[in-house]
Amino acid sequence: MKTNQSNKYFIACLTVLAAAISQAYAADEDVFAAGERGPSVAGEVTPKLIYFDYSGGPGGDSLQYLQAFGGERGWDGDADSGFYADLDFNLSVGDYFSMERQGFGRDSHRGSIRGGNESAGFSGYYSHYRSGSHSLDYLNRPGTENNPVDPAYFTAPGHTNSGFLSRFNDDSPANPNYHTERTKYGVAVKFKPNLLGKGSTLSVAVDGYERDGNKFATFVAGNGDFTDSLTAALTGDPATTGVRTPQRWRGYQKPIDENMGRFSLNFTAAPKGMFQFAYDGSIEKFRSDAATFLMEDVSRLSNGVTMTPAEIGAWPMHFVPDTTLKTNNFRLSKTIGNTALAAGYGMSQLEQDEVSVVQADAGFSGKISTDNAFFNINHRLSSGVGLEGYVKYFQRDNQSTEAPAGILDQDVRDEWGVRVNKLETLDYGVAASFRGLPARSSVTAGWRHLDTDRDLQWNYLTAANIGQWPTTSVYSDDTRSDELYLKWSARPVKNMTVRLAPSWVRANKTALVSEAEDAFNLKAALGYALSNQTHLNAYYNYKDKKNGDQSFIDTNKSGAGVEPTTTIEYEQKADDTFHAAGLSLNYAPSEWVNLSGSLDWSQNDFETYFFGTNVRRFETNIVFDPRGASAYKVDTLSLSLNADYQPTDQLKLSASYTLSDTSGDIKTASTATAVPTTYAVNDKIDNLLHSLAFGADYALKNNLTLKGAYIYDRYRDKAFSNLDGDRHSLMLGVAVRF
């Protein structure tokens, strides 16, 4: 049936192509006649017919890797193979109007329009893109071959809390098709100085998007929230937990139905030329209209599973609130002789428009405000020396109500890890630049300081529900760091440019392990024109970031209002090293041949410690347990080759090949030994992407060009073999210029 439909579409599309070609032949004379009259209208229409074929992957509606990124669908909706037609066009009327559309199938297309004169202008755009990347997560959901559960967890005598890891319960429909579609749009009108006066502009814009689809989501319910009356207990099932614990860990299909609309206003003015002023304001409404999955939905979807107590049925899973964001930004700039000044202030307020039933019962409402300010100045002392200074301020204030009691259980205070009440950052620095140095070089040397203060609220309340204490966390109040940097660029010999940019960071205090306590960064680049035909570029980037500033401390918390006692301190260390190097060559032996190639390599080597604790950090007596290293070392090699060749005036040929090969270890201490040998969890990343493309354009006439392209992609993943797949794609089109 599908084949018959495809044939019909194929014949219909050939008819369209044939019609377009014959029209172009017929129109050719008119075009040349119009050209002699000097028309300002120009454009091109390219109807295209595409055949695609995906193979490999898990089958059914589940997508393989290549389908998830920019996948296609045929006329009949088949995502595995088929035909579709599309149309590219562009049109311009002098410099006063232009319109363009590019299409790559029903799931990927975009367009833009703009026009105007020296007094006013307008612009608009849209784009549509469908992604299946959520389907990749589904393929590797818990309980699959590559991400197995561990039944051994259930055999723990007297250990009833983590037994849920022995089974994952998938409540999603059989053979789901996970995807999201995002359609963006925007229109704007701008009035220019010719209309409003020197230095003044006014623009009004509306933009937004629609996002629809679904994704796979997971959650872990409470230990007794679900019981199973039908499923047989697992081997070694403790009698008291057999009907409930394995039911806690669940997954479901989460619908997505979101839209955002934003109105923006921009106004600039230069009052009597004294300075330039700009105002940007926007109101943005975000809505999530998808039905929220409730705890009680599990009983509906999963036969035999019952939920208790009844009141938890209204708990929303992964609730996405409707929100409104308002922003107001003001900017001033002024140039006085050799000095440029810029200042700005901005504020925003994000408010939650919709609360869940549970949040409403607890009296919660969400509100976050931010303030931003900056001042920049640079001054040219002479043609060779410049100075610059800046200061920048940022504040994020969490003004959400603090629930009077626990959100889920109003009799018991929630065990908050930490609440970030306020985040305040002051960032300032100075720099000096020198030009006209030997070897036609210039140097910029600078210093910057970052100062971040946090108002963190730790919830240490009752002995029964004690909350987290700062000593058991590696998140703290302050960041104080300084950075010295140097940027050097030169032309030491003719046709050669060299850039070198080292920087050093040293922090007196850090608040997160991921911040740099000590870091060295280097960016180096070389560009060299070996001849008029041959250009060489190379780069090397290096980063070494270390942090040993944070510690876990064994902490005894005995009750509310009692200062905890601490004993042993364990330093948490993180060491992150990154290399990237690349070499590219462009060779154009004649005006008809262009060859280019590049080879790139990167390596990320990261190491940190893996700590265990006896109990959760919300509980009373915390004892940390250093269990070894958690390592991550991954290499990526990429090769790209491109060739363009024009053997005749009519014919243009192109070819390209891209290879991306990533491999490495992501092993965590004890992970490998702790996995039952019957489960082949792979602690590696190992994947390979090939992409080969050929293209040909043949000009039948001055206004008529036949276009063809063939693309072959191949993805192989040794760690997650169900993502493997191939794609063949063949495009035929005809470009008609007018």
Place this chain on the structure above:
Amino acid sequence: MRRFFVLLAALLCGVVSPALAAQPAAGISGVASIKGNQCVECHETEATTSHSFHSQCNACHINAVEHLQSHEAREKTKGPNKPPKVVATKPDSKECLSCHKNDSKRMNFAFSDHHKAGVQCRDCHGNHSPKIKSLTAGMTKAGKEAALCASCHKDVMVKFNMRSHHPLREGGVTCVNCHDQHGGKQTTLASKTSQCTQCHQNVRGPHAFDHAPVVEDCTTCHNGHGTPNKKLLALAEPALCLQCHSVAGNRHGQSTGTSNATGNGLVISATALRNCSSCHNAIHGSGIDQHLRF
């Protein structure tokens, strides 16, 4: 905020005073000194390819007058003693901005990252012809804007070939959806997270229970260009999570190992370690659960 104003005052006192005493820079010279179609007599092609709004050559090529004068002088002079040739220079950013600074996106270009790196407007914008004339087959969907950025940022472009990446090559996004090519970190009025949440509003909250790095900076966990890991994570789980989080034995351990009363020493299976977010799925923050499970 008080320290901001103190520093502001210091900068103003130290640097503005000498600046105020300086003489204003000379404006664009020679705008009215070329008449008719003198340039077009030689530069016929450029005249037909320039934008209608840029039809006055010497508004951008500021030494066009000197160039024309030297050309005329050389034409008139016979023999070897011709006056030196003056090449009409391409416009610097300063010349372009004399007209194009009239919006908030370009008015702070002097402090932008591109400007500091020595990038001129003309390096990206071609008034007479587009900088990117054609696309390779692999960049067709990405478009000419992305191809233009890639011509310099080769180290970034290669990341879009990695297993997890923003769909730039596939046409889903382009560079300027996230980056302000005319701005810089020093003059932005956006917070570190608002750059991402202008598209990803569904994770911005407000949340009753925050995840601290989400409040701080999305790039703590994500690399927006591309990574070898799922979901644009800068590191794979669990290493990413374990740098800040310890693992509680009484919730994640199993007692087939050396079980003890406190729960430490229990074996932690890869089931728990490999994908922390399989259970803590509300990783960007939760409206109701302090453990970020839903």
